[in-house]
Amino acid sequence: MDFTFTEDQLLFQESVRDFLVNEVTTESIRALWETKTGRSDELWQQLVEMGLVGMTVPEAQGGLGMNAVDFVLLAQECGYVALPENLVETVLVVAPLLAALPESDVRNEWLQKMAAGEARIAVGHSRNPLVSDAHTADAWLLQHNDEVHLVKARKKNMRRNESVDPSRRLHSIEWAPKPATCLAKGPAGKALWMQALNYGALGVAAQSLGLAQRMIDLSVKYTSERQQFGKPIGSFQAVKHHMANVAVQLEYAKAPVYRAAWSLANNHRHAGVHVSHAKIAATEAALLAARNGIQVHGAMGYTWEVDMHIFAKRAWALDGAWGDRAFHKTRVAKFVLKDNALIGASNTFVA
Amino acid sequence: MELAYTEEQQAFRLQIRNWLKNHVPKKPLKSFDTEAGFAQHRKWEATLNKGRWGMVTWPEELGGRGCDLIEWLIFEEEYYRAGSPARVNQNGIFLLGPTLMEYGTEEQKKRILPKMATGEEVWAQAWSEPNAGSDMAAIRARADRDGDHYVINGQKTWSTRAVYADWSFGMFRTDPNSERHHGLTFILVPLNAEGITVRPIPQLDGLPGFAEIFFDNVRVPVENRLGDEGAGWKVAMATAGFERGLMLRSPARFQETARRLVELYRENQESADRDPMVREAVLRAWMDAEAYTLTTYQTACRLSKGGKIGAESSTNKIFWSELDQKMHATAMSILGARAELLPHAPAAQGVGHWLDGFLFSQSGTIYAGTNEIQRNIIAERMLGMPR
Numbered sequence: 001m002d003f004t005f006t007e008d009q010l011l012f013q014e015s016v017r018d019f020l021v022n023e024v025t026t027e028s029i030r031a032l033w034e035t036k037t038g039r040s041d042e043l044w045q046q047l048v049e050m051g052l053v054g055m056t057v058p059e060a061q062g063g064l065g066m067n068a069v070d071f072v073l074l075a076q077e078c079g080y081v082a083l084p085e086n087l088v089e090t091v092l093v094v095a096p097l098l099a100a101l102p103e104s105d106v107r108n109e110w111l112q113k114m115a116a117g118e119a120r121i122a123v124g125h126s127r128n129p130l131v132s133d134a135h136t137a138d139a140w141l142l143q144h145n146d147e148v149h150l151v152k153a154r155k156k157n158m159r160r161n162e163s164v165d166p167s168r169r170l171h172s173i174e175w176a177p178k179p180a181t182c183l184a185k186g187p188a189g190k191a192l193w194m195q196a197l198n199y200g201a202l203g204v205a206a207q208s209l210g211l212a213q214r215m216i217d218l219s220v221k222y223t224s225e226r227q228q229f230g231k232p233i234g235s236f237q238a239v240k241h242h243m244a245n246v247a248v249q250l251e252y253a254k255a256p257v258y259r260a261a262w263s264l265a266n267n268h269r270h271a272g273v274h275v276s277h278a279k280i281a282a283t284e285a286a287l288l289a290a291r292n293g294i295q296v297h298g299a300m301g302y303t304w305e306v307d308m309h310i311f312a313k314r315a316w317a318l319d320g321a322w323g324d325r326a327f328h329k330t331r332v333a334k335f336v337l338k339d340n341a342l343i344g345a346s347n348t349f350v351a
Numbered sequence: 352m353e354l355a356y357t358e359e360q361q362a363f364r365l366q367i368r369n370w371l372k373n374h375v376p377k378k379p380l381k382s383f384d385t386e387a388g389f390a391q392h393r394k395w396e397a398t399l400n401k402g403r404w405g406m407v408t409w410p411e412e413l414g415g416r417g418c419d420l421i422e423w424l425i426f427e428e429e430y431y432r433a434g435s436p437a438r439v440n441q442n443g444i445f446l447l448g449p450t451l452m453e454y455g456t457e458e459q460k461k462r463i464l465p466k467m468a469t470g471e472e473v474w475a476q477a478w479s480e481p482n483a484g485s486d487m488a489a490i491r492a493r494a495d496r497d498g499d500h501y502v503i504n505g506q507k508t509w510s511t512r513a514v515y516a517d518w519s520f521g522m523f524r525t526d527p528n529s530e531r532h533h534g535l536t537f538i539l540v541p542l543n544a545e546g547i548t549v550r551p552i553p554q555l556d557g558l559p560g561f562a563e564i565f566f567d568n569v570r571v572p573v574e575n576r577l578g579d580e581g582a583g584w585k586v587a588m589a590t591a592g593f594e595r596g597l598m599l600r601s602p603a604r605f606q607e608t609a610r611r612l613v614e615l616y617r618e619n620q621e622s623a624d625r626d627p628m629v630r631e632a633v634l635r636a637w638m639d640a641e642a643y644t645l646t647t648y649q650t651a652c653r654l655s656k657g658g659k660i661g662a663e664s665s666t667n668k669i670f671w672s673e674l675d676q677k678m679h680a681t682a683m684s685i686l687g688a689r690a691e692l693l694p695h696a697p698a699a700q701g702v703g704h705w706l707d708g709f710l711f712s713q714s715g716t717i718y719a720g721t722n723e724i725q726r727n728i729i730a731e732r733m734l735g736m737p738r
């Protein structure tokens with residue numbers, strides 16, 4: 001039993017955090033909102049060079065061959081800065097999905113190109129009605145029933161749908177499945193899509209931890225500076241307790257998220273339930289951080305100018321992605337309410 | 352990261368499981384807030400100690416097994432899973448014991464720990480006073496030095512188990528001119544000493560679960576001081592740290608409550624589902640108990656690699672106490688019109704213990720530092736908000 005990250009994993013987290021906090025500022029995010037793609041090719045290349053984009057690509061295809069446990073803390077940091085780039089889905093969904101396919105030229109070539117930063121792939125899962133970052137992708141991984149299709153991206157086939165979060169670039173895609181684009185089907189395809197959903201949900205959960213922490217930090221800073229009645233508003237207990245409540249929820253969402261990452265990386269038979277628990281806990285912490293964070297900012301919290309909304313909106317937007325609340329609760333219910341359920345003391349780490 | 356038990360850990364689990372199967376009393380013991388029940392629980396402590404299961408984290412020479420925190424968590428899981436009796440001496444073994452090991456002299460450890468381990472001496476905590484509750488630094492009970500003795504005068508209150516316990520530990524003002532958390536000293540006082548009056552206070556269930564203690568010129572030898580004179584606050588904070596931290600409420604207790612709640616819900620599902628909130632609350636009970644367990648394991652692993660418990664331990668106390676309240680409130684909701692029945696009422700039909708648990712859960716957000724105080728600590732020390 002070892003529920004800790006390695007020195008290396010923690011050091012990598014630290015260096016990625018330093019990089020992201022410097023490069024992805026709220027000013028740079030706001031500047032990207034005004035651009036056509038909303039994305040920075042330069043930043044993406046930097047992420048490629050740091051090895052982040054290819055982290056979960058197998059070594060044979062030029063990646064680092066790492067897993068969800070290695071990446072989960074980094075996904076958390078992506079949330080902390082509200083990174084607009086589609087890094088988390090690329091690393092946690094696209095690469096593992098492609099890598100899980102049987103060896104083929106198509107598979108190997110796209111993985112290689114991804115890791116080298118020569119191509120990007122967006123993913124459309126049936127649980128997400130719209131595809132994130134379809135517009136900067138060279139190819140789309142799309143679901144048709146149980147089939148996995150890799151389709152060349154065509155601008156004329158997609159339509160932008162604006163999100164509450166101006167950094168999100170969502171698209172509906174018109175396409176018709178053809179035998180030539182099908183990479184997997186039947187039970188194998190079904191399992192791949194289920195796996196993709198679990199990885200996508202883990203990505204949301206990890207980012208939500210970072211978002212919640214950022215909203216706490218912004219709120220603590222603001223309430224320490226803003227004065228009313230002759231003192232900082234952060235000295236009032238009602239304000240303190242709003243933030244303490246977020247801190248408690250966040251503290252108890254972390255371990256479920258890290259456990260879910262471990263279970264996915266180790267193909268644990270209950271990984272799906274672990275992911276659902278993690279996603280519910282982490283998104284709820286982020287939603288509470290948004291609610292209480294806005295509250296303690298007063299009217300400032302209701303403005304476009306103050307940075308709070310950048311993170312609040314990401315939290316709201318991600319909440320319904322990769323399986324909504326009802327989907328994940330249903331999975332938990334199935335696990336908890338069945339006969340001879342593996343619940344109660346001594347069953348948490350049952351193999 | 353490796354979220355699986357080693358073979359040794361699994362073998363350890365089976366060893367406890369077997370022992371408990373053969374030793375846990377088949378018939379539940381009476382409440383330890385009755386005289387007869389207290390004696391039964393004291394006997395159970397002796398049985399546990401004989402099997403060397405009394406305090407597994409203690410060193411072997413004190414009757415323990417020198418277990419690490421993970422093994423302790425495994426022990427607790429098996430202990431609760433087997434429906435074993437509550438620990439009448441938890442103030443001693445979980446709170447004073449660790450404090451003694453850190454601050455006690457060799458003589459004190461030899462004198463106190465073995466009898467604590469066998470249940471021969473049961474301990475009560477004596478911090479609170481009528482005018483020093485949340486504000487513990489307002490303590491006024493005095494201990495005046497007289498040669499090689501302290502002479503204690505004053506009053507303590509809300510002292511759990513004090514009605515039948517043998518000893519108490521607490522803080523007293525040794526410097527009459529001192530204020531707040533200065534000039535306080537940690538002293539161990541036998542409850543049968545001359546000049547002590549213990550007045551039982553009935554709790555919500557009507558039983559005297561705590562008591563007031565009056566001190567009238569009680570003479571205690573200086574050897575009963577723990578730590579230096581005037582250093583009481585520091586020593587006491589170590590105890591409070593254990594209490595809030597890992598030891599007081601191990602996750603297994605809440606996991607078993609969550610499991611029983613799921614059972615109760617499934618047995619009464621048709622009627623329970625008339626209120627759609629119930630199912631939601633039942634699922635949350637499992638998720639939150641699971642989150643508490645995972646987080647505790649994470650902390651235990653961090654501590655065994657040399658990490659320290661910080662201000663985030665205040666989140667722990669809030670989380671378990673509120674989880675416990677929510678679970679019991681949900682049970683009451685499922686039981687509907689039967690919820691109000693005392694355990695022995697004929698129509699309670701074996702579900703009355705939920706009421707006991709519900710009543711006790713009301714106190715979890717109050718004792719060991721109220722949740723409001725914990726929220727202040729989180730905001731100021733963990734988040735760095737202004738005082």
Ligand SMILES: Cc1cc2nc3c(=O)[nH]c(=O)nc-3n(C[C@H](O)[C@H](O)[C@H](O)COP(=O)(O)OP(=O)(O)OC[C@H]3O[C@@H](n4cnc5c(N)ncnc54)[C@H](O)[C@@H]3O)c2cc1C
Nearest residue numbers: 476477478479484485509510511714717718719720721723
């Ligand atoms: C079941 C039980 C067992 C106990 N066992 C023991 C024991 O063994 N030994 C012992 O010494 N004590 C024991 N206590 C006492 C316990 O530690 C105190 O009750 C607790 O510290 C609160 O003190 P109080 O009751 O005086 O409440 P008060 O301090 O009067 O508080 C009343 C209310 O005011 C709030 N409040 C007070 N100050 C603040 C503040 N600064 N900010 C925000 N809110 C505030 C509190 O949160 C609470 O809601 C026990 C209590 C209970 C209920």
